Amino acid sequence: MNTNANLLEKVVALCKRRGFIYPGSEIYGGLAGTWDYGPLGSLLKKNIKDVWWKDMVQLRNDIVGADAAIMMNPKAWEASGHVEAFTDPLIECKICHQRFRADQPGEINSHENMHKQLPDWGGGGVEWTEPQTFNLLVKAYLGVIEGQQQEIYLRGEITNGVHVNFKNVLNSTRIKLPFGIAQIGKAFRNEITPGNFTFRSREFEQMEVQFYIKPDEEEGKKWFEYWKENRMDWYIGLGMKKDNLRFADHTPEKRAHYARMATDIEYQAPWGWAEFMGIHHRGDWDLSRHQQFSGQDMHYIDPETDEKFIPWDIETSAGVDRSLLFFLLDAYSEGEKGAVLKLHPKLAPYKAAIFPLLANKPELVGKAHKVYIDLQKDFMVAWDERGNIGGRYATQDEIGTPFCITVDFQTLEDDTVTIRDRDTAKQERIKIGNLSQEISSRLG
Numbered sequence: 001m002n003t004n005a006n007l008l009e010k011v012v013a014l015c016k017r018r019g020f021i022y023p024g025s026e027i028y029g030g031l032a033g034t035w036d037y038g039p040l041g042s043l044l045k046k047n048i049k050d051v052w053w054k055d056m057v058q059l060r061n062d063i064v065g066a067d068a069a070i071m072m073n074p075k076a077w078e079a080s081g082h083v084e085a086f087t088d089p090l091i092e093c094k095i096c097h098q099r100f101r102a103d104q105p106g107e108i109n110s111h112e113n114m115h116k117q118l119p120d121w122g123g124g125g126v127e128w129t130e131p132q133t134f135n136l137l138v139k140a141y142l143g144v145i146e147g148q149q150q151e152i153y154l155r156g157e158i159t160n161g162v163h164v165n166f167k168n169v170l171n172s173t174r175i176k177l178p179f180g181i182a183q184i185g186k187a188f189r190n191e192i193t194p195g196n197f198t199f200r201s202r203e204f205e206q207m208e209v210q211f212y213i214k215p216d217e218e219e220g221k222k223w224f225e226y227w228k229e230n231r232m233d234w235y236i237g238l239g240m241k242k243d244n245l246r247f248a249d250h251t252p253e254k255r256a257h258y259a260r261m262a263t264d265i266e267y268q269a270p271w272g273w274a275e276f277m278g279i280h281h282r283g284d285w286d287l288s289r290h291q292q293f294s295g296q297d298m299h300y301i302d303p304e305t306d307e308k309f310i311p312w313d314i315e316t317s318a319g320v321d322r323s324l325l326f327f328l329l330d331a332y333s334e335g336e337k338g339a340v341l342k343l344h345p346k347l348a349p350y351k352a353a354i355f356p357l358l359a360n361k362p363e364l365v366g367k368a369h370k371v372y373i374d375l376q377k378d379f380m381v382a383w384d385e386r387g388n389i390g391g392r393y394a395t396q397d398e399i400g401t402p403f404c405i406t407v408d409f410q411t412l413e414d415d416t417v418t419i420r421d422r423d424t425a426k427q428e429r430i431k432i433g434n435l436s437q438e439i440s441s442r443l444g
C-alpha cells in the first residue's frame with residue numbers, strides 16, 4: 001500500500017492545482033457526485049481509453065468496437081432487469097435525516113461514531129429507518145409537448161447498448177464465435193452516497209467488452225479465467241503495483257441477478273480495498289431477455305456444425321474514472337523537491353517537456369521552440385522557459401511528464417540536446433534528429 005499519510009487529500013489537491021480534476025460546476029457551489037476533468041486530466045483519461053482500445057480492438061482479431069446511444073428505448077431496461085433490480089438498500093438516520101446504503105458498514109459506522117462524539121445531538125445514539133429498495137437509474141424526459149413527454153433512463157451501465165446490437169454486428173461483419181464487442185462510454189447512477197473523490201460519482205465512464213462464447217460449461221470457465229488474468233496483467237503492465245491489486249470473488253449473495261460467476265479486481269485504496277472492475281459470467285441472460293422483450297431472434301448459427309443457440313457472455317467492465325484515480329494514487333510519490341507522479345509513459349498527459357536552458361538567449365529559445373514544434377506533430381509535449389531548470393523538472397515531475405529535453409549551448413554547436421528521465425533523473429545527450437524515435441521507443 002502507498003503509506004503516504006493523507007494520500008487521498010494530497011492527490012485531490014494536486015488534481016485541482018495542476019488541472020487534472022475539478023469539482024463539477026464549481027462556480028455554482030458544485031453538484032454532488034460530478035467532476036470535471038481539466039487540461040491534464042482529460043489527457044490522462046484519453047490516454048487510458050486509447051491504450052485500452054488499442055489493446056482490446058486494434059491488436060485483436062476477435063473483438064470489434066461499438067459506440068451505442070446513451071438514451072435507449074425504456075423496454076431495454078425492463079429486459080435487462082434494471083427497472084426491477086438495479087437497486088441499493090437505502091436507510092435514513094432518524095436524527096439528521098442523512099441517507100446511506102445499508103450494505104456499506106464502513107459508512108454506517110462512521111456516521112454512528114460521529115453522533116457518539118456529539119452527545120448533544122441525538123443523545124449520542126442513532127436510530128435508523130428500515131431499509132428501502134432504491135432504484136439507481138436516472139430518469140430523463142424526451143419530447144416537446146408538455147404532458148406527453150416520454151420518460152426514459154440515462155443508461156445505468158453501458159452493457160445494454162452492445163447486447164441490443166448483437167445481431168446487427170453479426171449481420172454486418174464476418175466475425176464468428178468466440179468474439180467480443182468493446183465499448184467505452186458514460187453511465188449514470190443516482191448513487192445514494194457519492195464520495196471518495198471520483199470513486200463513487202453519479203456520472204462516470206466505463207470501458208467494457210462483452211465476449212460471446214458457445215454455451216458450454218468448460219468454455220465458460222476457460223474464458224472467465226482468461227479474462228481475469230488478461231485484465232489483471234493489463235493494469236500491472238501499465239505500472240500498477242501488484243501488491244495493491246487483488247481479485248475478490250463475489251459470494252452468491254453479492255452476485256448480480258444475472259451472474260453465473262463473478263469476480264472484482266480491487267485496489268488497496270487509502271480507505272480500504274475498493275472495486276474498480278468486474279469480470280462477470282452473464283450466461284445467456286442478456287440475449288435471452290432481449291429476445292423475450294423485443295420479440296427478435298437472438299440465436300447464433302454455428303457455420304461449421306449448423307448448431308443453433310443463444311451464446312453466453314463473459315463481461316469485463318472497468319470504470320475509467322476509478323482506473324484513473326487508482327493509477328494516480330499508485331503513481332504518487334514524494335521526492336526532495338515535491339511530488340512526483342510516476343505514471344507509465346503511455347498514460348502520462350505529456351510525453352516530454354522542452355526547455356531552452358536560458359529564457360533570455362534568443363538563439364536558445366528559437367532552437368528549442370523549433371524542437372517543440374517538431375515534436376508536437378508526434379506527441380503531446382509541454383513548453384517551459386520560466387525559472388531555472390531544477391524548478392522546471394520539479395514542475396514536470398509533479399504532473400508525471402516522463403522526459404524533459406533541454407536545449408543548451410552545446411546544441412547550437414552539434415545539434416544534440418539533453419533528455420532527462422523522470423524516474424532515474426539520468427541525463428543523456430542525443431541528436432535532435434533522433435528525438436522522436438527515441439521517445440517512441442521509450443514509451444514502450
Ligand code: ATP
Nearest residue numbers: 191199200201204206275276277278317318319322
Ligand atoms: P459498487 O459496488 O462500487 O457500487 P458496482 O459493483 O455496482 O460498483 P458495476 O455495476 O460492476 O459496479 O460497474 C462496473 C464498474 O463501473 C465498476 O467496477 C466501477 O469501476 C464503475 N462504476 C460503477 N459505479 C460507479 C460510480 N458510481 N462511480 C464511478 N465508477 C463506477
